Amino acid sequence: MKKWMTLFCALALALGVTGCSDSQNETSTSTANEASSSSILNIADTQCPTSLDPAQSWDSWYTSRWGITETLYVLDQDLNPQPLLATSCEALDDTTWVVTLHDGVTFHNGNPLTAESVKLCWERTAEVNPRFSELLPIESLLADGQTLTIETKQPVPAMLNTLCEPLTCVIDVTSSQDFASSPQGTGPFIPVSYTVGTQAEVKAYADYWGGTPKSDGAVIRIITDTNTLAMAQQSQEVDVSVSMAPSSLSLFEDESLYRVDGVPGSRGQIVFFNFDTPALQNLAVRQALCMSVDKENYAAILNKGASVPATGLYPDFMAYGAESGYQYDMEGAKALLDENDIVDTDGDGIRELNGEPISLRLLTYQTKAELPIFCNEMASSAKQLGIELKVEVYESVTEQEKTGDFDLMMISYAMVPTGDPQYFASLAFRTGGSSNYGHYSNPAVDDLIAQLETETDSEARIALTKEIQDLVMEDAGFLVIGHSKYYYVMNANVTGLHTNPSEYYLLNAEIDRNEE
Numbered sequence: 001m002k003k004w005m006t007l008f009c010a011l012a013l014a015l016g017v018t019g020c021s022d023s024q025n026e027t028s029t030s031t032a033n034e035a036s037s038s039s040i041l042n043i044a045d046t047q048c049p050t051s052l053d054p055a056q057s058w059d060s061w062y063t064s065r066w067g068i069t070e071t072l073y074v075l076d077q078d079l080n081p082q083p084l085l086a087t088s089c090e091a092l093d094d095t096t097w098v099v100t101l102h103d104g105v106t107f108h109n110g111n112p113l114t115a116e117s118v119k120l121c122w123e124r125t126a127e128v129n130p131r132f133s134e135l136l137p138i139e140s141l142l143a144d145g146q147t148l149t150i151e152t153k154q155p156v157p158a159m160l161n162t163l164c165e166p167l168t169c170v171i172d173v174t175s176s177q178d179f180a181s182s183p184q185g186t187g188p189f190i191p192v193s194y195t196v197g198t199q200a201e202v203k204a205y206a207d208y209w210g211g212t213p214k215s216d217g218a219v220i221r222i223i224t225d226t227n228t229l230a231m232a233q234q235s236q237e238v239d240v241s242v243s244m245a246p247s248s249l250s251l252f253e254d255e256s257l258y259r260v261d262g263v264p265g266s267r268g269q270i271v272f273f274n275f276d277t278p279a280l281q282n283l284a285v286r287q288a289l290c291m292s293v294d295k296e297n298y299a300a301i302l303n304k305g306a307s308v309p310a311t312g313l314y315p316d317f318m319a320y321g322a323e324s325g326y327q328y329d330m331e332g333a334k335a336l337l338d339e340n341d342i343v344d345t346d347g348d349g350i351r352e353l354n355g356e357p358i359s360l361r362l363l364t365y366q367t368k369a370e371l372p373i374f375c376n377e378m379a380s381s382a383k384q385l386g387i388e389l390k391v392e393v394y395e396s397v398t399e400q401e402k403t404g405d406f407d408l409m410m411i412s413y414a415m416v417p418t419g420d421p422q423y424f425a426s427l428a429f430r431t432g433g434s435s436n437y438g439h440y441s442n443p444a445v446d447d448l449i450a451q452l453e454t455e456t457d458s459e460a461r462i463a464l465t466k467e468i469q470d471l472v473m474e475d476a477g478f479l480v481i482g483h484s485k486y487y488y489v490m491n492a493n494v495t496g497l498h499t500n501p502s503e504y505y506l507l508n509a510e511i512d513r514n515e516e
Contacts, residue, residue: 039216039512040218041218041240041507041513042219042221042238043220044223044233044240044241045223046367047367048196049062049063050196052179052191054125054169054179054183056128056129060166061166063183064505065504066191066220067213067507068187069166069186071169072084073089073160073163074164077500079419079502085102085113087100088100089163091159095151095152095155096149096152097152099147099150103146107171109175109177110207113186114146115143115145115146115147117170117173117174118141118170119148122170125167131427135162137153138152139151154454155453157453157454158423162420164418164504169185171183188210188213189217190205192217197224198222199222202217202220203216203217204217208509210509214496214511215511215513224395226243226248227248229245229248240488240490241488241490243368246307247369249487249489258492259489262499263499264308264483264501265315265414265483265503266318266483267414267415268482268484269298269371269374269480269484270411270415271408271410271478272406272409272437272438272478273479274408276439277360279358283475284337284339284340287326289333289382291326291330291336292328292330292385295328295482296328298374298377299481303370303374306485308482309482310322310480310482311323312469312473312480313478314415315483320462323466334384334385334386343386349386350387351386359390360390361407362378362379362407362409363392363394363409363410364410366394366395367395371410374410375389401435401437404439415483422449422453422461425468426453428440429449429472429478430445440472440475442471442477452465452468488506494511496510
């Protein structure tokens with residue numbers, strides 16, 4: 001353990017983290033002494049939440065991954081919803097659902113999970129985060145013991161899938177604890193501390209309703225530099241790494257030392273066009289940019305096979321994947337611009353539109369290693385078209401998502417984490433959707449999404465999704481380059497962990513480190 005702490009401080013210094021001050025050394029020494037006689041897992045990830053309050057932003061994804069919070073239903077390996085905190089969820093009619101909760105579940109503070117606690121938690125989450133009402137449009141909630149009756153404003157055909165979304169998790173909101181640092185969840189681990197962007201610690205919840213956790217806790221370290229992440233895993237300084245860069249996977253082929261567990265996922269490398277930017281209001285410009293992207297090359301060469309190219313918008317391997325989309329055609333893209341009189345009149349290599357050179361800002365962030373690489377390649381291709389894309393790479397683009405301070409923005413987004421296509425359509429394609437960062441709007445698409453939100457027949461839902469996708473692609477409303485494969489890299493002695501394509505799960509009661 002002393003060796004671990006030495007490596008930790010060395011890594012902290014390399015990252016410029018002032019984490020080895022005297023006061024923090026006392027905490028680190030205490031953690032080290034505890035870990036020396038117990039099973040504390042060391043986890044590394046490149047991304048982190050803004051706080052541990054699951055109602056804020058997308059922070060619930062992390063409280064779910066870190067074993068702090070749980071939902072009424074959980075997704076299995078095939079993205080099928082299964083009961084978790086609930087034992088059943090039955091539809092009385094199109095808008096009324098009756099959920100029966102498990103008996104004997106307690107929050108970390110010992111208070112019992114009841115229908116009233118779910119009701120109070122969801123009411124708070126809906127007030128804090130508008131995304132909740134997009135997922136679950138609640139008209140009323142009626143709590144009676146362990147029975148919760150949900151009345152929705154409209155039919156919710158994918159109700160069970162929705163109840164798997166981490167934002168619908170349950171914490172005890174009657175607790176006096178600070179939600180941002182000490183949410184009282186029902187999961188196998190209790191939060192101990194969290195320093196944003198640096199490190200979190202959790203400890204086992206001995207009274208966990210699903211059985212005593214096999215490990216005593218975990219230290220989750222945030223390592224934004226993917227090369228440093230690979231070094232930490234190679235030195236076995238960490239037990240599990242999340243979001244390992246594809247370029248580093250070849251380092252972990254020795255199965256006697258490591259296990260690489262990965263599955264195809266729905267996380268798309270998505271380019272958002274800002275429809276408030278005059279040049280991007282022109283359809284031919286957006287179409288030409290889509291045609292300039294060699295998706296096969298991006299996936300196979302630039303991303304070293306760690307993603308698959310997208311034909312349309314949704315993953316090809318899903319039933320609602322596109323049958324056709326924009327093909328790589330540089331000459332065709334140039335001809336399209338020429339046909340629309342978008343040409344370079346002054347010979348500087350940049351085409352003009354309405355007398356203004358087409359010079360655009362393309363933003364992304366560094367914690368997904370492929371994104372800056374993709375952006376630079378996209379800028380190079382655009383230059384051949386006669387369009388200037390100036391790439392800007394940030395630690396995070398959360399602020400730009402809120403303010404719209406971009407022309408194009410490439411982000412990594414899990415499009416179908418619950419297994420249902422309505423999720424992304426409602427959030428991103430719909431006018432005013434909470435993830436519609438570029439303000440795309442098409443009334444016909446909105447009408448189809450409204451139908452999708454109430455359609456219960458599975459074949460009809462697939463047809464509607466395909467129709468929505470086709471219209472958005474006709475508009476060149478978004479560009480999806482490909483979909484990432486989701487990997488965990490772990491030491492060979494780690495047991496009880498398997499990658500789930502939803503990206504919602506990591507720490508659980510079964511995960512452990514075999515010390516033999």
